[in-house]
Amino acid sequence: MTASASPPRTPPRQRDWSWRSRHVRGxxxxxxxxxxxxxxxxxxxxxxxTNMRVRGIQSGFDFLASPAGFDIGEHLIPYQxxxxxxxxxxxxxxxxxxxxxxxxxxxxxLGTLLGIGRFSNNALVRGLCYAYVELFRNVPILxxxxxxxxxxxxxxxxAGEPKSILGVFYIGAGGLSYPVPVWGLGQALAxxxxxxxxxxxxxxxxxxxxxxxxxxxxxxVLLPAIAFVLGGAILGWVVGGSPTAWNxxxxxxxxxxxxxxxTPEFIAVLLGLTLYTASYVAEVVRAGxxxxxxxxxxxxxxxxxxxGQQMRLVSMPQALRVIIPPMTNQYLNLTKNSSLAVAIxxxxxxxxxxxxxxxxxxAVECIAIVMLVYLTTSLGTSALMNWYNKxxxxxxx
Amino acid sequence: xxxALIAASLLAAGLGTTSLAHAGKTLxxxxxxxxxxxxxxxxxxxFSAADSQGKxxxxxxxxxxxxxxxxxxxxxxxxxVPLNAQQRFTALQSGEIDVLSRNTTWTLTRDASLGxxxxxVTYYDGQGFMVPAKLKLKSATQLKGATVCVQSGTTTExxxxxxxxxxxxNIKPVVFEKVEAATSAYFAGRCxxxxxxxxxxxxxxxxxxxxxxxxxxxxDLISKEPLGPSVRRGDDEFFTIVKWVGFALIEAxxxxxxxxxxxxxxxxxxxxxxxLLGSTEDTGKLLGLDKAWAANAIKAVxxxxxxxxRNVGPKSPLGLPRGLNNLWSNGGIMYAPPVR
Numbered sequence: 001m002t003a004s005a006s007p008p009r010t011p012p013r014q015r016d017w018s019w020r021s022r023h024v025r026g027x028x029x030x031x032x033x034x035x036x037x038x039x040x041x042x043x044x045x046x047x048x049x050t051n052m053r054v055r056g057i058q059s060g061f062d063f064l065a066s067p068a069g070f071d072i073g074e075h076l077i078p079y080q081x082x083x084x085x086x087x088x089x090x091x092x093x094x095x096x097x098x099x100x101x102x103x104x105x106x107x108x109x110l111g112t113l114l115g116i117g118r119f120s121n122n123a124l125v126r127g128l129c130y131a132y133v134e135l136f137r138n139v140p141i142l143x144x145x146x147x148x149x150x151x152x153x154x155x156x157x158x159a160g161e162p163k164s165i166l167g168v169f170y171i172g173a174g175g176l177s178y179p180v181p182v183w184g185l186g187q188a189l190a191x192x193x194x195x196x197x198x199x200x201x202x203x204x205x206x207x208x209x210x211x212x213x214x215x216x217x218x219x220x221v222l223l224p225a226i227a228f229v230l231g232g233a234i235l236g237w238v239v240g241g242s243p244t245a246w247n248x249x250x251x252x253x254x255x256x257x258x259x260x261x262x263t264p265e266f267i268a269v270l271l272g273l274t275l276y277t278a279s280y281v282a283e284v285v286r287a288g289x290x291x292x293x294x295x296x297x298x299x300x301x302x303x304x305x306x307x308g309q310q311m312r313l314v315s316m317p318q319a320l321r322v323i324i325p326p327m328t329n330q331y332l333n334l335t336k337n338s339s340l341a342v343a344i345x346x347x348x349x350x351x352x353x354x355x356x357x358x359x360x361x362x363a364v365e366c367i368a369i370v371m372l373v374y375l376t377t378s379l380g381t382s383a384l385m386n387w388y389n390k391x392x393x394x395x396x397x
Numbered sequence: 398x399x400x401a402l403i404a405a406s407l408l409a410a411g412l413g414t415t416s417l418a419h420a421g422k423t424l425x426x427x428x429x430x431x432x433x434x435x436x437x438x439x440x441x442x443x444f445s446a447a448d449s450q451g452k453x454x455x456x457x458x459x460x461x462x463x464x465x466x467x468x469x470x471x472x473x474x475x476x477x478v479p480l481n482a483q484q485r486f487t488a489l490q491s492g493e494i495d496v497l498s499r500n501t502t503w504t505l506t507r508d509a510s511l512g513x514x515x516x517x518v519t520y521y522d523g524q525g526f527m528v529p530a531k532l533k534l535k536s537a538t539q540l541k542g543a544t545v546c547v548q549s550g551t552t553t554e555x556x557x558x559x560x561x562x563x564x565x566x567n568i569k570p571v572v573f574e575k576v577e578a579a580t581s582a583y584f585a586g587r588c589x590x591x592x593x594x595x596x597x598x599x600x601x602x603x604x605x606x607x608x609x610x611x612x613x614x615x616x617d618l619i620s621k622e623p624l625g626p627s628v629r630r631g632d633d634e635f636f637t638i639v640k641w642v643g644f645a646l647i648e649a650x651x652x653x654x655x656x657x658x659x660x661x662x663x664x665x666x667x668x669x670x671x672x673l674l675g676s677t678e679d680t681g682k683l684l685g686l687d688k689a690w691a692a693n694a695i696k697a698v699x700x701x702x703x704x705x706x707r708n709v710g711p712k713s714p715l716g717l718p719r720g721l722n723n724l725w726s727n728g729g730i731m732y733a734p735p736v737r
Contacts, residue, residue, distance in 0.1 A: 052512070054631065055490055055512030055629065055630055055631060056509075056510070056512045056630045056631070057490060057510065057511060057512040058510045069555050069558060069559070070554045070555050070557075070558045070570075071554075071557070071558045071561065071568070071569070071570050072570070073544070073569050073570055073571050073572065081558040081561075081562060082562075146578075149582075150581065150585065153582055153585040153586060153587040154585045156586075157586070158529075158585075158586025158587075159543075159544055159586055159587060159588055159589055160529075160532060160586075160589055172586075173585060173586040173587045174544055174587070252542075253541055253542055253543075254540065254541060254542050254543035254544070254589050255541075255542030255543065255544070255567075255569070257542075263571075264587060265571065342549075342573075342574045343573070343574055343575065343578060344573070344578060344582075345546075345571045345572055345573040345578065345579070345582060347572060351549060351572055351574070354483055354549045354574065355549050355554055355572065357483060358482065358483060358549070358552075358554075359506075359554075359555060360506075361486065361506065361507070361510055361511045363486075363487060
């Protein structure tokens with residue numbers, strides 16, 4: 001349609017305010033429905049508050065500022081037992097996010113590989129991927145978490161006597177301890193260098209794409225990118241005086257001092273969630289690839305693209321449009337399933353809320369906080385995935 | 398958004414309470430129902446545990462049986478509701494149960510702000526630690542930097558933290574929702590120690606350890622844990638009944654009234670015994686009960702000493718010493734105001 005030919009102007013519609021009008025009846029139904037919902041909510045809130053008052057149950061969110069008074073086994077931010085309740089909740093939220101974010105990354109990688117594996121020409125690979133999916137998605141997640149956890153703590157040596165590997169790693173039912181570099185100027189510069197490398201890689205990839213569009217000749221992208229990042233990191237490290245100090249864990253008494261550690265609870269939750277969700281992701285990916293017409297691959301083959309290029313350049317971009325929306329569901333499931341971690345002692349937000357409920361008796365408030373946390377995380381994940389979906393969606397021109 | 402959420406959670410809480418907001422007195426409800434509804438532990442040998450036939454037994458269970466016998470004249474007219482640590486107070490607040498008798502520690506916060514009242518103490522306990530015997534530990538203060546398995550929804554977490562801070566031990570808790578998960582993690586070696594009330598430690602060691610002798614309970618008790626039943630706040634008559642059934646059982650031990658001799662004691666010369674058993678004076682009328690209320694309770698479960706010996710005492714599998722739970726006249730602190 002050209003700009004000059006404006007659409008014929010319709011006269012403003014006459015509103016018919018009689019009872020027979022569909023609009024008016026619709027409006028009335030909506031107002032009545034809204035009113036009923038509002039009334040029901042008011043009744044429940046009022047009734048709960050009245051009942052709580054009558055029974056002498058105290059309520060309110062003021063407890064969040066008072067000292068929590070309990071320790072938390074693992075925390076990403078400094079936390080002590082005399083910190084306020086909101087800090088304890090924050091520790092729990094971060095623990096939840098830690099499992100969710102790492103779990104989402106791992107599950108995407110594993111699930112995609114499994115999904116692609118279902119199309120393999122090798123019968124063994126195909127069969128194994130099929131068996132994996134059927135096995136893991138048909139066993140309840142709680143059972144899987146408990147199984148991994150009990151397996152881990154039973155199989156590993158008891159907490160008091162961890163096994164040392166090469167004198168720098170310690171593994172036991174108490175967790176896996178590993179050395180980390182002592183944080184200093186050199187490490188900071190190395191990080192900055194790596195970041196610079198990422199930026200350079202991006203610029204390089206852009207110029208390579210432009211070059212390809214101009215001349216039709218592809219340029220290598222992956223290897224230079226790796227070189228940029230590694231080079232930047234090493235350069236930064238050398239400029240920072242090439243520090244070599246490591247914080248090495250040492251076993252002493254009942255605990256392992258120094259280094260970093262992962263508890264068996266964290267490993268079990270991560271393992272359980274990743275392996276379980278990956279079976280669903282594999283199906284999503286398989287469905288996405290299967291949705292791309294066979295002819296697309298054949299046409300790409302006819303143009304001389306290799307098997308890998310067919311998948312990467314032709315099939316995958318089209319499959320993504322089908323994959324992303326259900327993938328969002330799987331990410332949300334993984335995040336929400338992490339609340340089962342409380343069963344195996346991982347201090348996620350639900351676990352912290354349980355303790356807080358018992359110490360303060362503010363059950364309604366604590367549950368509300370947990371709901372708010374999960375709602376926020378889920379809506380955030382959805383928003384991010386919707387944004388990505390828009391990018392991957394078909395561009396109508 | 399925030400308001401919608403709060404409203405939604407209130408909705409959930411509201412659903413449970415709406416129908417009970419205007420319920421009659423607890424005692425009338427129990428009589429009309431012909432049944433006492435009692436919240437107990439899901440499984441803690443010696444305190445409340447169901448056998449393979451679904452028959453409940455234990456100290457906490459007997460406390461409820463005594464109340465049922467006193468009110469309804471039949472100790473078997475009880476509906477048992479097994480509850481975990483987090484459900485217990487909500488179950489009582491919402492009216493799902495009449496009495497909560499689930500090794501629950503009497504504290505100020507609970508007594509004053511949860512809409513319930515404690516009726517007395519059935520077992521004076523304290524929090525302790527269980528460790529593998531091969532570590533050869535002598536005291537809980539040697540647990541520097543140790544991981545300790547603990548069940549959530551209890552006062553134990555806070556006691557553990559207080560103890561750790563006071564002694565600069567830097568103890569790392571691993572908190573489990575279910576007691577089974579906490580104990581199996583301990584027995585698998587995830588933690589150096591397992592902590593809960595000393596009575597619970599004895600119960601777990603006896604029931605779940607492959608070889609009970611491989612685990613020792615350290616002598617330190619790091620807290621006071623008076624365990625007792627509680628009822629909903631606001632029904633003074635029922636509160637008084639549950640409280641005095643408890644006292645009557647202690648009083649019975651004081652006067653040597655036992656499950657076996659209660660009928661014979663009806664004719665006792667001792668006026669205090671006559672009052673207690675209702676053979677001379679009718680104390681039941683004051684409570685709104687039958688005059689044989691105490692006699693029925695004793696017939697059902699025995700006096701406090703018998704309850705203790707049968708469920709947790711030295712000759713039971715738990716083998717807990719009587720200690721503080723002895724009568725005041727025998728060096729303990731179990732003391733009942735007079736029934737008169």
